[in-house]
Amino acid sequence: MAPSQATEDYYKFLGIPQAAGTDAIRASYRKLALKYHPDRNPNNPQATAQFQLLEAAYSTLFDPERRRVYDLQYESIKQYSARDTGTSPPPPQADSNNPDQSYELQIERLEAAIRQLRKREEELENHCYQALNEYNISQVALLRLQAVADRDAEEEDYRNSWHGYFFAKRQSEEEKQAKQRHCRLKRGIGRKPFDWQNFCDNKRCGNRKKREHEKRQKEDTRRNWPRNCERHKRLNACGGNKKLREYEEHKKLRGYEELKKLRGHEELKKLRGHEELKKLE
Structure with a gap:
């Protein structure tokens, strides 16, 4: 079945100019829908065709793509509608007697859509090319800045070495001031707003790492305090038990020594008794 061909002046039917916006199209459609709806006109045989x-008309003019295609052929449609002398416009129908004309209309629509897609493709390619160009420029600038920073770092390391101290070229006052400004700017990047007003913080700026280390130590001590207390209790208990064991072992040793002494005295007495008996005999 051949596609339908628009042969009616939709702008004239809706009562709006060709440059009307979507709001005007929607308002005219709602007004005419109430007028031409078949349920509101049961006695009008042309109400269905008009609706x-x-x-x-609404589906064609409200869609931007279909409206663009319709505007391309609007001049011929106006001429066709001017030759039509009927009071009530018929509904859009397919011209079955002239299929070539419907095919030509379909080809025009496809060509218009292809032109729009090609135009959109060219715009996207231009945007991609601009973005790629900006990316390349930024990468080149970043590499240059990195090279300058590396060269400055190498020069600074060389000046801080013993060889550079004796043989390096002396810096001028302008170079020293520029270097100091660069160092101040580098230190101030991570500084808080209005931090420069606090004189004490600026005065203790050199001990920042030390203060942070002490702060971390205090936090660790406070966080681990219960665990450390239990550990000290265990260590004290172990130490007390160790001392008690040492005392008991020492006491046992002293007992053994005393027993040895007593046994020694008894053996001496026995020996002396034997000697006295031998003398008496």
Whole structure:
């Protein structure tokens, strides 16, 4: 079945100019829908055809792509509608007697869509090319800045070495001031707003790492305090038990020594008794 061909002046039917916006199209459609709806006109035999024409006009003009294609052929449509002398416009129908004309209309629509897609493709390619160009420029600038920073770092390391101290070229006052400004700017990047007003913080700026280390130590001590207390209790208990064991072992040793002494005295007495008996005999 051949596609339908728009042969009616939709702008004239809706009562709006060709440059009307979507709001005007929507308002005119709602007004005419109430007028031509078949349920509101049961005695009008042309109400269905007029409502179908209204639907076709609204769907064509409200869609930007279909409206663009319709505007391309609007001049020929106006001439066709001017030759039509009927009071009530018929609904849009396919011209079955002239299929070539419907094919030509379809080809025009496809060509218009292809032109729009090509135009959009060219715009996207231009945007991509600009973005890629800006990216390349930024990468080149970044590499240059990195090279300058590396060269400055190498020069600074060389000046801080013993060889550079004796043989390096002396810096001028302008170079020293520029270097000091660069160092101040580098230190001030991570500084808080209005931090320069606090004189004490600026005065203790050199001990920042030390203060942070002490702060971390205090936090660790406060966080680990219960665990450390339990550990000290265990260590003290172990130490007390160790001392008690040492005392008991020492006491046992002293007991053993005393027993040895007593046994020694008894053996001496026995020996002396034997000697006295031998003398008496």
